[in-house]
Amino acid sequence: MNAAPLFARVALIGLGLIGSSVARAVRQLGLADELVATDASPQVRARAAEIGLADRIADDNAAAVKDADLVIACVPVGACAAVAQSIAPHLKPGAIVSDVGSVKAAVLRAMAPELPPHTHFIPAHPVAGTEDSGPDAGFAELFINRWCILTPPAGADAAAVERLAEFWRRLGANVEVMTAEHHDLVLAVTSHLPHLIAYTIVGTADELEDVTRSEVLKFSAGGFRDFTRIAASDPTMWRDVFLNNKEAVLEMLGAFQEDLSKLTRAIRRGDGEALFDHFTRTRAIRRGIVSIGQDAAGPDFGRPHGPLPKTEGEG
Numbered sequence: 001m002n003a004a005p006l007f008a009r010v011a012l013i014g015l016g017l018i019g020s021s022v023a024r025a026v027r028q029l030g031l032a033d034e035l036v037a038t039d040a041s042p043q044v045r046a047r048a049a050e051i052g053l054a055d056r057i058a059d060d061n062a063a064a065v066k067d068a069d070l071v072i073a074c075v076p077v078g079a080c081a082a083v084a085q086s087i088a089p090h091l092k093p094g095a096i097v098s099d100v101g102s103v104k105a106a107v108l109r110a111m112a113p114e115l116p117p118h119t120h121f122i123p124a125h126p127v128a129g130t131e132d133s134g135p136d137a138g139f140a141e142l143f144i145n146r147w148c149i150l151t152p153p154a155g156a157d158a159a160a161v162e163r164l165a166e167f168w169r170r171l172g173a174n175v176e177v178m179t180a181e182h183h184d185l186v187l188a189v190t191s192h193l194p195h196l197i198a199y200t201i202v203g204t205a206d207e208l209e210d211v212t213r214s215e216v217l218k219f220s221a222g223g224f225r226d227f228t229r230i231a232a233s234d235p236t237m238w239r240d241v242f243l244n245n246k247e248a249v250l251e252m253l254g255a256f257q258e259d260l261s262k263l264t265r266a267i268r269r270g271d272g273e274a275l276f277d278h279f280t281r282t283r284a285i286r287r288g289i290v291s292i293g294q295d296a297a298g299p300d301f302g303r304p305h306g307p308l309p310k311t312e313g314e315g
Contacts, residue, residue: 005033006167011068012037013061013083015048016234017129018100019074020138023053025171028140038064039135040075048135061086068092070167072124073099073111078240080107084114093118096160100126102187102237104151104180106244112153120160123180125149126173127191131232144172145293151180188248193256195238196249198230 010032012019019037026035037054038061039045049057058064065071065087073083080099091097097119101107104123115121128146130137148168152161165175178186205224242249266274 005031006163006170007032007069009034009036009068009070011035011058011064011071012054012074013039013064013071013087014074014079015039015044015053015135015138016074016133017137017142018126019072020048020053020135021128021140021142022072022074022100022138022171023048024138024140025143027054029170031167031170032070036064036068040079044135051135053135062090065090065095066092069095070164071095071097073097073101075099075101076234076237076240077101077103077107077110077244078236081110081114084111088114088116091116091119094120096120096122096164098122098124098164100124102191102241103245104149104183108151108153108180120157121153122156122161122164123151123153124164124168125151125183125187126168126171127187128173129233131229133234133237141172143168146173148173148175149183150175150177151183152177153180184245184248185251188245188252189255192241192245192249193252195230195233196242196253197256198227199238201227202231 010026012023012035015023015037019039023035023037026032034056035054036056036058037048038058039048045057045059048054061083069092071087071091073080075083080101084097087097097111097115098121099107099111101123102125104125107123108121111123112121126143126146126148128142130142148165148171150161150165150168161177165177168175201224263275263278265271266278
């Protein structure tokens with residue numbers, strides 16, 4: 001039996017992977033008496049209505065947020081300011097407004113000045129996702145045992161922060177609270193830099209003159225294959241992430257380039273001890289991630305493998 005609803009009305013703006021996953025979880029868990037959703041794309045709105053993502057699909061942002069107690073902007077970071085402007089005149093007093101962006105300081109600067117003082121703006125980042133996007137990509141279990149980071153501005157209403165935290169806990173997430181600036185620095189190294197590296201490596205492989213595209217696809221080993229999964233992420237979202245968190249990303253990129261130079265020197269000089277020490281240290285990071293339940297320890301990352309081919313004479 002589901003617990004009592006946390007909100008009378010929840011409004012979701014944007015029905016990509018995160019928005020459609022939140023919608024499915026809210027409906028499945030009964031976290032709202034009514035769930036209203038919308039998207040900038042008429043095609044997405046039509047598909048959302050077809051698959052029943054919400055109790056009501058609104059034609060625009062203003063209609064979606066009318067009388068909503070919780071509004072979540074599930075849009076690329078670069079679209080947050082426009083969303084705030086479109087909903088500001090239509091928000092009810094006491095409404096909680098949040099987002100799901102991977103960058104927080106830029107979102108705080110973009111949205112906070114646009115929102116009326118009678119609302120509670122609490123940026124959030126559910127650290128979860130896949131390489132897929134769109135309303136059909138979402139699933140209710142996406143946030144289970146993942147982290148959702150809240151970055152309330154100074155002076156934020158404590159009761160509103162706790163209410164939003166409870167919302168994400170009900171969705172299965174672990175909740176952490178930190179400043180927007182600290183969030184952006186942490187995510188620059190744990191998420192943004194890895195994506196930048198993945199995009200670079202896959203792009204480099206595609207541009208090599210001595211290696212054909214068919215060979216890259218055919219002989220993709222585990223490492224390259226995993227990079228291609230990351231590099232398949234939504235290009236609009238990641239363009240906005242890098243443009244809106246450039247200071248932290250550039251800082252982490254500088255540190256990465258220094259470490260890469262050290263490894264380059266070790267390889268050039270045949271310094272096996274330096275390579276071994278570095279790889280031993282990084283291996284411990286992987287084991288730590290597995291030990292706290294943020295990934296599975298199954299072989300080959302849990303990928304299915306087919307049976308061995310039968311030999312002649314086998315029945």
